[in-house]
Amino acid sequence: MIQTWQSDQSHSTAVPVISAQQLNHYFGSGELRKQALFDINLDIYAGEIIIMTGPSGSGKTTLLTLMGGLRSAQEGSLKLLGQELHNASKQQLTHLRRNIGYIFQAHNLLTFLTAKQNVRMSLELHEEMFDRDVDGTSVAMLEAVGLQQRIDYYADSLSGGQKQRVAIARALVSQPKIVLADEPTAALDKKSGRDAVEIMQKLAKEQSCTILLVTHDNRILDIADRIVYMEDGRLAANPETTIMAPN
Ligand SMILES: Nc1ncnc2c1ncn2[C@@H]1O[C@H](COP(=O)(O)OP(=O)(O)OP(=O)(O)O)[C@@H](O)[C@H]1O
Secondary structure, X not given: OXXXXXXXXXXXXXXXXXEEEEEEEEEOOHHHOEEEEEEEEEEEOOOOEEEEEOOOOOOHHHHHHHHOOOOOEOEEEEEEOOEEOEOOOHHHHHHHHOOEEEEEOOOOOOOOOEHHHHHHHHHHOOHHHOOOOHHHHHHHHHHHOOOOOOOOOEHXXXXXXXXXXXXXXXXXXXXXXXXXXXXXXOOOOHHHHHHHHHHHHHHHHHHXXXXXXXXXXXXXXXXXXXXXXXXXXXXXXOOOOOOOOOO
């Protein structure tokens, strides 16, 4: 059964920050053309933490990258912060991406830079930050993720959990409206993974930022306000996973 997920009635008048309607996506062309997403209908609201789960190959990363403006929407409607991404220009996508923080399994830190320099880089992409204290803001963010002792350490010399916390600081330092996270705990042990998502949850609630997180990690499902389940390229109803998770 395919549904449009609405987490509760209070959203019925709010405008979603992400809205997919009848969204389809294909890879390849000609005879090799293969449909990866089918009729996705999903509204996500400000401040929500949504976890997307489902089997390998079900289309989670494809949907996440579409919602992050990292690939073009081909068919159907996908609105991000009110802007239609179907047929959006590269310039529009680039502009929208400044409102989004990204956290991936491989933290993608620049290993020849320090923790602070990695976080700073994200701020330097924002013109409005040019006359602000980017150093002070970066340090404050690293303190918020518990890395006050590691500010000037090179990324290479940090543990996996610490690197992921730098990645969280980098994603959230510019106060994005949306954070997209793909398997952020996959490379971490149980405690580091838990710590990382709890930091994300706390900071996101403080900044009223929306988080869409893809994971296979059942140990972190409880941080979600809502869980959606993908199967064979479709958003599917799954009574075990679409319950409202306790906060
Ligand atoms: N660049 C690509 N070219 C062709 N097919 C692709 C491409 N990216 C993904 N696919 C296919 O689209 C489908 C969905 O893949 P996707 O990576 O979105 O799944 P997933 O649910 O994120 O999987 P996993 O949990 O293993 O990361 C799969 O059948 C995959 O093989």
